Amino acid sequence: MRDVAIIGCGMTKFGRLEGKGLMELLVEASLKAIDDGGAGDRDFDAVYVANFAAGELTHQTGIASSLVDQLSLLPAAADRVENGPASGGSAIKNGFLAVASGAHDLVLVVGGEKMTHVDTDIITDIVATLSQPETEYVHGVTLPSLVAMFTRLYMQHHGVTERHLAMVAVKNHANALKNPYAHLQKAVTIEGVMNSVMIADPLRLYHCCPISDGGASVVLCPADEAKNYSDAPVRIAGFGQATDTHAVHERENPTVLKAVQLASKRAFEMAKLMPGDINVAELHDAFVILEIAQSEDAGFFRKGEGAKALEEGKTALDGELPINPSGGLKARGHPIGATGVAQVVELVWQLRGESGKRQVKGAEHAYCCNFGGFGNNVVAHILERM
């Protein structure tokens, strides 16, 4: 298996991007990554597009084929990969395998979603189609209501308080203020979060990510060719993917994110690294409780100690393991298909020392967790400076 490097990356601003359609977001992110990778005059072998619901949200299908034409990358192979909110991680994994196999030498991976033109009720319903149709969806379960139950259970079992939940939001909003690509660019306070509108008890508005538009992209090539393109390539040292039961109530202990544990374990084994080696991480905080839970199940803190680590500032920008320097899904935003790719883009910038005011000093190893459905399909990646 060949080693694979990321030689270029780019993203659009995330937010309510009126006047920009899905294809424009994918094109903008792609061109930035291609340009960043110095590959503008090269023939690409394949393009992988991560997208959750173009058919439902923008009434267009076969978008990978369309994009490759818009980018003038014909006749490159083109596929769309859909894995719910983990579509981005899955697309990067498949791009990685295409290069690792030796079949392809230059691969573009781009994720994007256009969401803000659609009513929130419709978005909530489409996202709810990720839930188990016969035992969850049919009873009116939505992702926020599922997460509310998870949050309550987590608070009961692991001593997480409403104050802890608020602290995740405060930290990630503060980080996003330093990220020009972030959707929500405003500071929030503990009290502000704790008094925000109740969505599904105990879940409040500021515990949830916004609905965003956006695109993000990376360019992959064999590691031994990376220096021909970039002075600062980043190696994909490991990946792991794992699934869990579709229905959350079928899990032995619903507060344990088993797919996060397994995906991380595999990624660390492949990278021959330990959680303690990681200097910066992007976790999938679509809801704040998920950052705490993932920080434990990924292996960074013992189960039940994530909130304490947060409280002690360990996950702050200047802590021992900064989590979501980008602002995370919580504040950078969550254009579903773009998210997993945006996590990797942020980590590449961090490893290259290009993250400006939110730069984590001297980062050499980075980790991200892209979380699909309600944790029934998780993709983890570990990146390292070359």
Next chain:
Amino acid sequence: MRDVAIIGCGMTKFGRLEGKGLMELLVEASLKAIDDGGAGDRDFDAVYVANFAAGELTHQTGIASSLVDQLSLLPAAADRVENGPASGGSAIKNGFLAVASGAHDLVLVVGGEKMTHVDTDIITDIVATLSQPETEYVHGVTLPSLVAMFTRLYMQHHGVTERHLAMVAVKNHANALKNPYAHLQKAVTIEGVMNSVMIADPLRLYHCCPISDGGASVVLCPADEAKNYSDAPVRIAGFGQATDTHAVHERENPTVLKAVQLASKRAFEMAKLMPGDINVAELHDAFVILEIAQSEDAGFFRKGEGAKALEEGKTALDGELPINPSGGLKARGHPIGATGVAQVVELVWQLRGESGKRQVKGAEHAYCCNFGGFGNNVVAHILERM
């Protein structure tokens, strides 16, 4: 790059399968392939699901994650691949790359679509979302109307007659009568086809595939482990994928299917074979003209000579290159996400000598062409007996 083999395959009957949902079709096809491959007691590393429009047609997303749970294959990695009507070919390609890379040792690929519960108008519209949104879809272009224009042009440029069009249908319906999995199990006559209802001049009802439900599946492993599972494994000798302009009118010569030419060329180069080495082929005859055009652009006949070869019986079951022994999309049916996988399943059966009354004698090399959108994304595979 490791050699990859198909050790098991299976499919549901194609047709109007009332009472069976998408997930049931995927499960049924998967279990047949797993059982056929003797892998029922093994841990799968990954599952790839080919599906065109589960969100739009069955209001479910993240179906790969759901399937892996239903099959009790947790915690295998799971991704959905969408590439319009070429989703099946793309999923097989990605499964191939996962094994070829060395990352995975046992991979399930399954394609499926549930369509017949939805009004035909809605199906026609969703399929039309594959067309170019700004220069085709917005003007009311549907796939049948696009193909009608293509057919007219092909008749003018290459001497194809209405009688030739009918001959494809007659041949493929006759083949389907010998295939218990086929949707349309009735013989048609030249006159019957030529007098069938006009859909879009010159396209008639019997020039078009039906709308079908169905699923199809294959199991992949490294070729050097294949004999541990199967007495008659089949090697994936080559694949090729290529894209073309999204808008058909932007092609230099719209009767030339450039993506078919390129995908085939790549597949043959990888397999170190020539078109003359192929003993049996499955082509993407969603509309009959496509069988004639692909038989030329894949390299089997010179441009403009496909209809003559058909007329001379060269593509009949007992001809020198039997095309669509399964009945093709025309008569076996076209559950969109299943089609590319079903083509491979038919060829595996042909290579193993298990195709019953439609068996092509002594087939050693087989070819299939899975055609996405209107030929803007094509995936070709070449299989061989091991």
